[in-house]
Amino acid sequence: MGYTNLERMLSNAKVEKYAVGAFNIVDYSTTRAVIKVAEKKKSPVIIQTSTKTVKFYGYKHIVSWVKTLTGDMVIPVALHLDHCNDIDIIEKCIDAGWSSVMIDASSYPLEENIRMSREVVEMARPKNVTVEGELGSILGVEDDLILTEHDSHLADVESCVRYLKETGVDVLAPAIGTAHGVYIKTPNIDFGLLKEIAEKTNIPLAIHGGTGLSPDMFKKCIESGGVKVNISTNIKHLFKDALEEYFEASTDYEPIKAIQHLETRVMEGVGDLIESFGSANRA
Ligand SMILES: [Zn+2]
Numbered sequence: 162m163g164y165t166n167l168e169r170m171l172s173n174a175k176v177e178k179y180a181v182g183a184f185n186i187v188d189y190s191t192t193r194a195v196i197k198v199a200e201k202k203k204s205p206v207i208i209q210t211s212t213k214t215v216k217f218y219g220y221k222h223i224v225s226w227v228k229t230l231t232g233d234m235v236i237p238v239a240l241h242l243d244h245c246n247d248i249d250i251i252e253k254c255i256d257a258g259w260s261s262v263m264i265d266a267s268s269y270p271l272e273e274n275i276r277m278s279r280e281v282v283e284m285a286r287p288k289n290v291t292v293e294g295e296l297g298s299i300l301g302v303e304d305d306l307i308l309t310e311h312d313s314h315l316a317d318v319e320s321c322v323r324y325l326k327e328t329g330v331d332v333l334a335p336a337i338g339t340a341h342g343v344y345i346k347t348p349n350i351d352f353g354l355l356k357e358i359a360e361k362t363n364i365p366l367a368i369h370g371g372t373g374l375s376p377d378m379f380k381k382c383i384e385s386g387g388v389k390v391n392i393s394t395n396i397k398h399l400f401k402d403a404l405e406e407y408f409e410a411s412t413d414y415e416p417i418k419a420i421q422h423l424e425t426r427v428m429e430g431v432g433d434l435i436e437s438f439g440s441a442n443r444a
Contacts, residue, residue: 162237162444164228166260166291167332167389170205170237171365174388179439180368180379183207183241184431185393187214187400189226190420194427196230196238202432202441205237207261209391212245220257228258236444241293243391251281255290263334267295271320278328286329293389294328296321297336299369315351321358332365332389333358339370342394350378352385359386367391372398376437383439390438392431399423399430 162169174181186192186208199206208227215223224240231238241261242254246269251262264281266274278294285292297316316335325333335358338350348370359366368387371379372394379390403426407419435441 163234164231164260165237165239166289167207167239167241167293167365168291170207170239171332171388173443174205174440175365175386177443178383179443180383180388180390181205181207181440182371182431182434182438183209183243183367183389183391185209185211185214185243185391185396187396188218190424191396191400191427192223192226193230194424195431196227196234197424198428198432199238199435199444200234200236201428202435203236203444204435204440204442205239205444206435206440207239207241207389209241209243209393211243211393212247212250215242215250215254220253224258239291243393244295246277248277248280248284252284255285255288259290261291261293261331263293263295264330265295265334267298267336271296271324275324275327278324278330282329291331293332293334293367294324294330295334295336295369296324299334299336299339299341301341301370315354316358318354318357318361321362325362325364330364332367333362334367334369337368339368339374341370342372344373348374348378350382352381355382355385355387365389371395371434379437390434392434395430395434396427399427403427 184195227240239260244265266277337355365388367389369391371390371392403423407422
């Protein structure tokens with residue numbers, strides 16, 4: 162299948178009861194490591210980019226990494242833009258070749274969220290690009306936006322039903338109690354709410370803040386209707402820890418060896434998550 166959007170990938174996951182990992186890459190090496198381990202595990206995979214990463218490297222470069230690395234692979238690989246409320250950036254990603262985008266207008270009133278999300282769907286549809294939207298507010302740090310417990314509210318089912326009907330987005334990220342960043346205490350995830358949204362909407366649901374959740378929590382998220390799990394903080398930690406580990410143990414000046422070590426560590430970490438999500442051997 163190779164380079165594709167989220168449609169078939171997530172509808173298959175929904176039917177077969179597993180989740181596809183969406184990994185926020187930070188450079189070429191992490192992109193390569195994620196695609197390599199997904200191919201090794203015969204798993205569908207989503208390469209995800211924050212707007213910060215897109216701005217840093219530029220639109221065309223990231224698309225060319227992913228398309229070149231995917232080549233004629235059999236596994237489905239998507240390139241998805243994570244949380245973005247800037248329609249201009251979303252349009253540039255779609256034009257550059259992203260296969261999927263997220264419009265996160267969840268900080269606006271519902272009417273405005275619906276209006277902006279619909280605008281993105283209308284822009285994406287003719288180019289066969291899938292769209293993820295968000296309802297409620299997910300805690301923690303996303304790029305430079307910080308949401309504390311004080312600002313948080315979970316998604317409500319009625320609004321989800323209305324939002325989906327009026328926008329036509331392909332994937333929904335409802336706030337269910339997970340958070341971005343590192344969990345200081347065990348998150349209080351509302352699995353009942355997730356399940357109710359899944360039953361009433363029948364749409365693929367994305368779980369944000371996957372870093373730090375236990376394999377048991379992943380299992381419960383999947384049983385309750387989650388089919389996409391976002392992993393960002395974990396990749397950042399693997400990146401820093403792997404390079405520190407390499408340079409502390411070596412006296413050489415061999416960047417390629419350090420990068421090889423980084424790729425090995427990312428492949429191990431992402432490989433374990435792919436197993437937890439049950440997406441191995443599904444491609
Ligand atoms: Zn998120």
